[in-house]
Amino acid sequence: MQLDFFPSRTLTFYLARLFVVRIFAVLVMLVLVLMMLDLLSNSGKILAVEGNGETELWTYASLRVPQLIARFLPYSVLLATIITLVTLNQNSEVIAMKAAGLSAHQVLAPLLITAAAVSIISFAFNERVVTRATGTLKAWEGTEYGQIPASPETRSNIYLTDGANIMTAATLNGKGAATVMEDISWYERASGGMLRQQITAKRAVYANPGWRLEDPVRFDVAAAATEALPAIVVGEGLTPDQIELEAVDPDATGFFELARAIDDYEAVGKRTAELRAKWWHKISGPLSAFLMPLLGAVAAFGLARSGQLFVRAIIGMALGFAYFVVDNAALAMGSFGGYPPLLAAWAPFLLFLLVGETVLIRTEE
Structure with a gap:
């Protein structure tokens, strides 16, 4: 017994x-x-x-x-x-x-x-x-808590680097060439790290290469002046694949999807301990x-x-x-x-x- x-x-x-x-x-x-x-x-x-x-x-x-x-x-x-x-x-x-x-x-x-x-x-x-x-x-x-995201795959608080420059976005939707980012901030810095200008926009779409900012507004640090610009392309070194890789959130990613993301990170030599x-x-x-x-x-x-x-x-x-x-x-x-x-x-x-x-x-x- x-x-x-x-x-x-x-x-x-x-x-x-x-x-x-x-x-x-x-x-x-x-x-x-x-x-x-x-x-x-x-x-x-x-x-x-x-x-x-x-x-x-x-x-x-x-x-x-x-x-x-x-x-x-x-x-x-x-x-x-x-x-x-x-x-x-x-x-x-x-x-x-x-x-x-x-x-x-x-x-x-x-x-x-x-x-x-x-x-x-x-x-x-x-x-x-x-x-x-x-x-x-x-x-x-x-x-x-503004507009509720239509897709469960929407990602938030995106932070990307293109050399010395930085791009942030409140949300990201879609994959590949159909990727769309909203509430964009583009920080262009000099080689020494000093901020030269900040460009904000409500929306950015992939321009292959780079990202086309719609209705951008530029703030020139040296002149301390703000001006509206026509649509411009920034971040030519940022690809949809790189953005998707950088935007991995382990808490919002399934077990098998996270395993594939880790393999992708390791393939490009990124740290995967976390x-x-x-x-x-x-x-x-x-x-x-x-x-x-x-x-x-x-x-x-x-x-x-x-x-x-x-x-x-x-x-x-x-x-x-x-x-x-x-x-x-x-x-x-x-x-x-x-x-x-x-x-x-x-x-x-x-x-x-x-x-x-x-x-x-x-x-x-």
């Missing part, structure tokens, strides 16, 4: 059902509270734009909620683990299971399988929903939900009447939140080049997997 992780079909489904219900309840509670707080801080900016109203608030919420779900789903699994196990312990159900011959790992097995399924669903949800919502929301924020770390984290991030039942397992065992159940729940919660702190710190170090990308993404997961197993074996097995 000790080698069979699911000795009872009925018990397995009972524990899994309890766990799923609590995960969903905690996630809904967290998302609703955080979404209300988010709207309180951002609704003023959205409604300050002429023409925006309740529809735009609902649009913002529809784009923000997927991000909140993706970020706080592992937290929900952790809290649901502690709630489920504390309830079972208080009702002496854990004692009954152990008296029937189940080991600590067998008690946790239904929760671990459920958490693994949640991880798979989380990965698919991130790929199909979160990346698109993030791209659209960032592009909308780039227009300061992108590679976030690429690995697209797997290790959702998989963190699988780790939560193990870290919160300390709340399941020990006599409820001993007075230590609350302390055990706090320890389980502390282990779970410590994982998220270490995970974010390691990812930041990987982005700065302090850790190799693979180590930055996976070291916290493997470390806390060993910690959770060690605590469980030393205290219960």
Whole structure:
């Protein structure tokens, strides 16, 4: 029986059902509270734009909620683990299971399988929903909540260099020769880095080579004068392929698309440590939900009447939140080049997997 992780079909489904219900309840509670707080801080900016109203608030919420779900789903699994196990312990159900011959790992097995399924669903949800919502929301924020981008592939806050000169754009749409940028600023600098002139335009289209600015306005630094110009071409060294490469946003790009972008970066000799770390984290991030039942397992065992159940729940919660702190710190170090990308993404997961197993074996097995 000790080698069979699911000795009872009925018990397995009972524990899994309890766990799923609590995960969903905690996630809904967290998302609703955080979404209300988010709207309180951002609704003023959205409604300050002429023409925006309740529809735009609902649009913002529809784009923000997927991000909140993706970020706080592992937290929900952790809290649901502690709630489920504390309830079972208080009702002496854990004692009954152990008296029937189940080991600590067998008690946790239904929760671990459920958490693994949640991880798979989380990965698919991130790929199909979160990346698109993030791209659209960032592009909308780039227009300061003005016109809502028509395409989910719209990118925002574009920054490009052509020698000493700099081009920025609020949004970018389309691909290849059909690429269109809006709210353009072109900074022309002398060889020493001093700014000579700034040209702004509402729209830029590819002129092959360069980019044709429509209705540009030039500010001459030396003369401190502003004048309107006819359509001109700037940035002849910037191609659509280069712009598409520079505009990669790992948070708004899917797993497989990001892998191709990393290969393109490496082919031209660009640094890919940050992108590679976030690429690995697209797997290790959702998989963190699988780790939560193990870290919160300390709340399941020990006599409820001993007075230590609350302390055990706090320890389980502390282990779970410590994982998220270490995970974010390691990812930041990987982005700065302090850790190799693979180590930055996976070291916290493997470390806390060993910690959770060690605590469980030393205290219960």
